[in-house]
Amino acid sequence: MKLNKIFFLGIGALASMTLASCQADMDTPALTDPVPTVEANTTIAELKAEMWKEDTNYATPLGYKDEATKTPYIIKGRVISSDASGNIYKSMYIQDETGAITLSINQPSLYTSYPCGQEIVINLAPREVGGAESELNYYIGKYAGLEQIGGLGVYNGTQQVSFMSYQLFKNGVQLSGNPRTDVTYIPFGSDYPTDGSMYCIKASIAQINGCNTPETIRAMQSQLVELQNVRFEDGGKETFAPYEANASRNLIDATGQTIIVRNSGYASFYNQTLPEGTGNVRGLLSYFNGSWQLILRSTADCIFDSKGTESEPYSVEEAISLANTGAAGWVGGYIVGARKIGVQTVTSNDDIDWTAADPTDNNLIIAPTADTRDFTKCVILPLAQGSDLRKYGNLADNASNLGKQIKAYGTFASTDGMIGLTGNTGAATEFWIDGLTIGGGDNPGTTGDGTKENPYSIAYVSNPTGATQGVWIEGWVVGFVKAGNPQEWKFTNDVTGIEDSGTTGYSGSNILLGATAAANTKETTIPVQVPTGALREALGLRQNPGMYLKHVKIKGNIEKYFGLPGLKSITEYEEIN
Numbered sequence: 167m168k169l170n171k172i173f174f175l176g177i178g179a180l181a182s183m184t185l186a187s188c189q190a191d192m193d194t195p196a197l198t199d200p201v202p203t204v205e206a207n208t209t210i211a212e213l214k215a216e217m218w219k220e221d222t223n224y225a226t227p228l229g230y231k232d233e234a235t236k237t238p239y240i241i242k243g244r245v246i247s248s249d250a251s252g253n254i255y256k257s258m259y260i261q262d263e264t265g266a267i268t269l270s271i272n273q274p275s276l277y278t279s280y281p282c283g284q285e286i287v288i289n290l291a292p293r294e295v296g297g298a299e300s301e302l303n304y305y306i307g308k309y310a311g312l313e314q315i316g317g318l319g320v321y322n323g324t325q326q327v328s329f330m331s332y333q334l335f336k337n338g339v340q341l342s343g344n345p346r347t348d349v350t351y352i353p354f355g356s357d358y359p360t361d362g363s364m365y366c367i368k369a370s371i372a373q374i375n376g377c378n379t380p381e382t383i384r385a386m387q388s389q390l391v392e393l394q395n396v397r398f399e400d401g402g403k404e405t406f407a408p409y410e411a412n413a414s415r416n417l418i419d420a421t422g423q424t425i426i427v428r429n430s431g432y433a434s435f436y437n438q439t440l441p442e443g444t445g446n447v448r449g450l451l452s453y454f455n456g457s458w459q460l461i462l463r464s465t466a467d468c469i470f471d472s473k474g475t476e477s478e479p480y481s482v483e484e485a486i487s488l489a490n491t492g493a494a495g496w497v498g499g500y501i502v503g504a505r506k507i508g509v510q511t512v513t514s515n516d517d518i519d520w521t522a523a524d525p526t527d528n529n530l531i532i533a534p535t536a537d538t539r540d541f542t543k544c545v546i547l548p549l550a551q552g553s554d555l556r557k558y559g560n561l562a563d564n565a566s567n568l569g570k571q572i573k574a575y576g577t578f579a580s581t582d583g584m585i586g587l588t589g590n591t592g593a594a595t596e597f598w599i600d601g602l603t604i605g606g607g608d609n610p611g612t613t614g615d616g617t618k619e620n621p622y623s624i625a626y627v628s629n630p631t632g633a634t635q636g637v638w639i640e641g642w643v644v645g646f647v648k649a650g651n652p653q654e655w656k657f658t659n660d661v662t663g664i665e666d667s668g669t670t671g672y673s674g675s676n677i678l679l680g681a682t683a684a685a686n687t688k689e690t691t692i693p694v695q696v697p698t699g700a701l702r703e704a705l706g707l708r709q710n711p712g713m714y715l716k717h718v719k720i721k722g723n724i725e726k727y728f729g730l731p732g733l734k735s736i737t738e739y740e741e742i743n
């Protein structure tokens with residue numbers, strides 16, 4: 167399956183359920199757009215947060231949003247799943263601009279009426295009837311830790327969400343418009359798009375496994391994700407699943423992080439051999455008894471035999487031909503210039519600085535050959551502020567990069583008057599430039615040797631392969647950890663209202679160090695313990711808020727801190743200009 171054929175993505179499923187592709191399964195759309203008679207009054211994120219409990223299994227009947235006025239909960243979402251392949255069983259996954267949720271419905275072949283990309287509105291009004299009819303009310307709760315909407319089930323005396331009747335689902339659901347198949351790819355931790363399109367979250371396995379708080383678990387459950395440069399542990403050997411039996415297959419990245427891919431023995435692809443080699447895998451992000459699992463919609467979600475991986479990137483010409491179709495992937499070419507200073511939109515070759523004499527520092531022009539000088543045959547790569555890509559890639563500070571080979575990941579879309587590689591975060595895992603010691607490769611992000619002159623990166627702290635005592639680490643000061651139960655990662659220097667305490671607040675005893683100044687998640691930062699005295703006066707954000715977003719290198723020992731890889735026993739620091 168070629169990547170330019172794959173423009174549908176999806177997320178979330180029960181551990182015992184399976185997935186299916188959104189592609190080539192859609193009915194012929196109606197001639198007129200369906201218009202619902204009700205409007206959503208609650209977002210998916212609001213509903214999940216309001217009804218969330220820490221229990222692994224529970225079921226709460228959905229009453230009225232406003233009991234006095236008998237106003238029901240009404241949500242809307244775009245379908246991001248399909249049960250056409252048989253790998254998803256009696257479930258549907260929907261997504262709005264705030265989050266995603268699983269719907270458990272006692273009906274197979276839902277894709278025939280509710281295809282991938284179809285927006286639906288669901289009126290979750292309770293049925294005011296008693297007796298046997300009471301089991302037709304909507305419930306929200308968990309099954310094995312996955313929050314979802316469905317009916318009432320009981321197992322070993324414990325209530326949990328099970329399948330709602332299909333009639334109940336049809337009573338509440340209405341179609342909104344015809345299906346949209348465009349997809350927006352966004353980096354992990356970014357805001358979700360508000361244009362109504364489906365979206366897919368580009369994440370690492372470490373970022374997913376690091377979602378272990380109620381807030382992050384709610385945010386990622388049932389979402390559509392893409393994992394890049396990963397491999398199946400038994401690729402080329404095992405099948406997806408045995409006949410009529412569910413199976414767990416391990417997906418592994420370059421750092422050794424793993425996640426389970428859950429497959430059904432009833433799926434149409436159960437007997438196909440797992441892909442061999444390294445590629446990209448998309449799927450619905452499910453959760454089962456405390457562990458994350460990925461659910462494939464079909465084998466089209468496994469992109470191993472097509473271009474778009476780092477080892478087999480698209481050419482610049484191919485990326486241009488796929489522009490604005492939702493396609494994404496790695497692209498290989500040559501750095502030939504950057505926009506001239508003062509130019510916002512490229513309209514001619516004169517808008518490009520082809521010599522690196524006076525370029526802007528926030529973009530690169532990539533061409534199929536080193537001597538190309540036609541902007542219509544090039545793509546533009548925006549350089550994220552504070553990122554490794556901008557630091558090491560921009561021509562204003564790195565003129566020697568002109569003419570070098572480059573590989574970078576992005577979504578092929580129009581930007582700045584050209585076709586661009588949009589959505590690249592600038593992280594070391596999303597680019598490679600010939601001759602640089604950072605970005606791409608088999609072991610990205612582990613640059614440096616721990617000396618003051620060549621400090622280790624933030625990525626090294628999570629997976630050290632050498633020295634850990636008395637080493638120098640480089641990064642940006644991006645926040646602090648507020649102590650207490652629960653601990654809170656704060657990406658700010660504002661301590662207003664936070665108690666000056668090392669046990670229930672923030673006393674300046676720690677800082678968070680990120681790989682870039684834009685790092686703003688627990689998964690992309692490391693905690694650094696700051697001792698009392700001169701170091702705390704200089705680095706503690708309570709004592710010195712001006713240290714926020716400063717680029718620094720710090721000497722200390724790599725140890726567990728707040729239960730995570732971090733830096734302790736620090737003795738020195740130095741700002742980097």
